[in-house]
Amino acid sequence: MAYDEFLMTVTELGGYSEREDAARVTEAVISTLGDRLPPEIAEHVADQLPAPVDELIEGANSTPQNWGVQEFVHRVAEITGDHEEQAEEHSRAVLTAVAAQVTGGELNKLISDLPTGYAELFGHPELS
Template sequence: MKYEEFVARVRERGEYDSAAEAQQVIGIVVTALAERLAPEEARQLGAQLPAQLGDVLRTAVGGGLREGVTEFLHRVGEGTGATERTAEWDASAVLTTIADAVSGGELNDVLTQLPSGYATLFGRPGVSG
């Protein structure tokens, strides 16, 4: 998937007024996600995404913070200035687009590194077998 298509899908899912608004949310959510992944997993995920997102994943790696969904959404909300409910909407718009853009095996690898509760933000009921 090309970056422009990724932004367009996030913009549509998040119902953002502009591509710039969608890009801002993408940057915040991908950075927050990268902080929760081990460096190697962030690199592997980034390899399946548009180069701009891969760059964010490689440079924002935080070494696998084991924070739950509530803390993740708080971080997203701080970045966007949104309420927790809106942060959940924003995160889901980006993470479901990531889920669509990567292989099922890679998505499972990501989900197994995250505490329970993240799968629904990716539009999945859980880790696949």
């Protein structure tokens, strides 16, 4: 999937009226995800995402953070300047688009590396 298609998916999932809004929240959510993941998992996920989304996740922190869902959402809210409720919706839209791009096995590894609750953000509560 090309970047434009990825943004179209995020736009539809998030109900954004402007492509720029989808790009802005995608950057916030993906870079935050990259900070949360160990580099080897981030690299595997990035391999399945279109440029420049792949670069956002790979270019993140080399020392993964250990945040739960609430802190993840809080950090997205800080970046976007939105309330945490809106940041959670942004996260759901972007991470559901990511889940649609990542193979099943890689998605399982990704979600199993994260604490409970992240599976719902990826649109797969059954993987919790």
